[in-house]
Amino acid sequence: MALDHRQAAQEILEAVGGPGNIVSAAHCATRLRLVIADNSKIDKDKVENAAGAKGNFEASGQLQIIYGTGTVNKVYDEFIKLAGVSAASKDDVKQAAAQKANPFQRAIKALGDVFVPIIPAIVASGLLMGLTEGINNAMGGALSTDGWWILVHAFSNASFVFLQILIGFSAARVFGGNEYLGGVIGMIANHTALINAWSIPGAIEKFGGSAYQVVGSQAAATWLSAQTGSAVTAAEATSDAIMAAGGIPQVTLFGAYNVTLQGYQGHVIPIVIAVFVMCLIEKWLHKHVPDMFDLFVTPLVTVLVTGTLLLTVIGPVFSLVENGVMYGFQWLLSIPFGLGGALVGAIYPATVVLGVHHMFNALEATLIANTGVDNFNPIISCCNVAQGAACLAVFVKTKRMKMKELALPSGISGFLGITEPAIYGVNLPNMKPFVAAMVGAAVGGALSSLFGVVSIAYGITGLFGFLITTGYTLQYAICILVSAGVAFGLTTVLYRDDAERATPAETTQVVAETQATANQAGAIAEAANDTEPVQVVAETLASPMSGTAIALSSVPDPVFASEAMGKGEAVEPTEGKVLSPVDGTVTVLAETGHAIGLLSDGGAEVLIHVGIDTVELRGAPFSAHCKLGDKVRKGDLLIDVDLAAVEAAGKQTTTMVVVTNTDAYSSVTGADGPVTAGDPLVELK
Incomplete structure (x- = not known):
């Protein structure tokens, strides 16, 4: 019995609390995506049992209801008519979902959005700085007059010396202002007319x-x-x-x-706040200044007002906060039995996030001036290596290549004493690694306090901290090893990346996609109970692309690697031509062109998915040479893909060839190794 799409939409609309409870609605290839005003009004049982729904889950602030390809768009069309809402894109829905987050979550997301683009610059400087200063200290300062060392050392701190400019530029982009005006605000904070x-x-x-x-x-x-x-x-x-x-x-x-x-060198939050205010001022002026004056009036007034606020209000107020934090840490360090060290270790990472940690230089300078030693620096080292270790745990645990590429250098940088890449790029956006690192730092801080570890200088932490804790080498090693071990272990237990968290829901989605592919081809009716099993014959699927064939289980995507969608093979392509692996019919074609479904004349339901997370590229690198319902022959060109553009966007080009009706076969085997498009790839028996 065919699904009544209007009835399906009506049941979902009633289940989620009616039109008044809908903030936004959109759909992807398989799911209806809704942002709900009040989740308490959702009748979960009704959603679960709604006509045509194959499953549902909540993710990223959205209620996602799975219908499958070829069905979801029809249910969506009826839904927006009944609900009286306008059509929205997936990005619109994501933005609406983000607005539902609490202020703290939105602030953390904003910080992440500001810092992620500048992470490569910070990583480069952090690694260079740790290496140059550490090696020079190990050699008793002998490199200080060496020409090469002077040049490389200048490179190493460039992004930190001018960090506020990078932050200003990036923050303006996040908050919707002119990036170059944001850079100017960062320059004001770094100006040489101000005391550094x-x-x-x-x-x-x-x-x-x-x-x-x-x-x-x-x-x-x-x-x-x-x-x-x-x-x-x-x-x-x-x-x-x-x-x-x-x-x-x-x-x-x-x-x-x-x-x-x-000046505000070393500060983060004052610049972000100042640029946020700058963007508000700029947007207001764009709306109210006549067009003929806008070009020069708006930038002039924006910089003048924002710069004044930065130096007279935002910066000074933040300095008061810094002073209060510094005095508080002095008091904490005086608490006995390791408790003070534990509290300092737990709290210090938060001061890095707030951008107030640089003022501890004053505290450490005072400690050394008064006592000759610094008991604060070893605790900071515990904090830094804990953040680095948590980051490395994410590197080990995640299956997302982009996250691996970010987490590895950021983690190494943390062990060398530079934690901004680890904190802002990996740990804080995922939160659990950041918390795990705080726990590791607390344990290490307690040990450092109990052992009485001190340094004879400050400014060098992490592995290079051994150079200034010469009287406590063993104790220092124990402290940072324990900190790193606790942070790594907790992160390994607690962390699951987006792909892993989505696996149960995606598995349900996969089942729906498998069913929906057959629906589209007419091989299976909407209700599985009303159909006879599809008759299949043995056949061989050809490789759709030239390259290297690899096992599906080795694909860095848990949904495909788990074979929840079905068995098959993957290809690491060297050419951007996707050819048909079978004689059959096009049953599914993603709007973005990154995925296509085929029903072979022998009954095989084949899904070809080009790349990993390539749906996010919105179709830019893909050109389809067929349409839904087309009859194709083995070797026909289906899709052109610009592999270089996919890689430049940070995505992998690994192409999955999946037999979604695997259960209909007694054997599905793939052939690994070099392949040319048209060569045998998957054997079905």
Whole structure:
């Protein structure tokens, strides 16, 4: 009995609480995707038993109901008519789902979106910095005058020296503003007319624990005269002169408001917040400034207002937060029995996320000045290696090649003391690895405190921390090994990447796709109970592409590798021509052109899926040379694919050839090794 698509849509609409509870609706090849206003209004039993529904699950803020290829689009058309909602793309639905997330989740996502594009720059600098400084320290500073070392060391810290510019550019892109104006805000935060934030600990140390801040030209002249031992006029009392003498200059605005001329090197959150505000201002101006003035008025006002807010409000307020955090950590370190070290180890990673961790240089400088040793730096090392270890656990556990490519260098960078790539690129977006690393850091911090591990300098952590903890080599090794081990172990237990989490639902989806492919071809009716088994004959599927044939189980996609969709073979292609492996009929053709289903004349239901996660490319690299319902012969060109474009987009070109009605055969075997399109690939008996 054929499915009544309108009735199916009506049942789902009633089950999810009616039209008033629908935020957005879209569909993909097999699933109806809904964003629901109030999930408590969903009748899960009705959804489960709705006509035509093959299963459902919730993911990424969406309720996804599986109908299968060729059915979902018809149910969707009826659904939007009944619900009175407009058609939306999958991206629209994802955006609507994201808006339902709580503020913390949205903030974390925004940070991830800002940092992921600049991770390669941070990784490059982090690895170079750890290697150059570590090797030089191991050699007692002998490389400091070597020409090659000087050049490479300059390269190594470039992205950190100008990190705020990268953040400004990336944040503007995320928040929908002009990227170059975002870069300008980052430049303001790094401007040489401001005292470098990394120099402030030195100024604090020089003046006995409090920064000597000079306000007003005459006061500055008097102060400078005392510092230099010679008369200085008000005109000579510039900000540069004050900074050169070790002071921190201030200016007075509105006759009463003192603003410290301080840069924000090492900060993250102030720049992100400032650029967010910049984007709001820019968008407002674009709407209200007449077009003929917009080109010069909008950028001018946007930079002027945002820069002023950064240096007078956003930055200073954030500095107050930093000071409070610093004093709090000093108190924590004084707690006995290892508890203080555990708390510091657990909390420190959060300060990295907030961008306030650089102010610990002042704390460490004070510790060394007062006691000659630093008990804070070894704990930071535990934190850093824990983040690196959690990242490496993700590398081992994930089946997504893109995540592996990001996690490995980020994890290594963490062991060398640079954790931004690991935190922002891998651990924090996935949350569980970040929490596991915090636990590992807490354990390591407790041990460090109990063992009394101290360093004789600061600024070098991770593996290179051995160079400054020479009196506690064994204890230091135990601390970082335990931290790394706990973080790695917990992450291994807790972490599951998107593909793994989706496996149960995707398995259900696969069954639906298998059924729907047969539906499309007329081989199986909508209800499996009303049909006779499909009669098949033995046949051989040809390779649709030239390249190297590999076992389906070795494909880095758990749905295909688990053979939940059926048995078959995969090809690592060297040419971008997809040829028909059988004589038969085109039963499924994805709108994006990345996948095609065929029903062979011998009864085999064959799915060819070009690449992994290539649906996200929206069809750009694919050109179909057939349409739904076409009769094709073995060797006919089905799809052209630009393999270079797929790889440039960060996707794998591995092409899966799956027999979705595997159960109809007693044997499905593949042939591994080099193949040419048209060669035997899968034997069906």
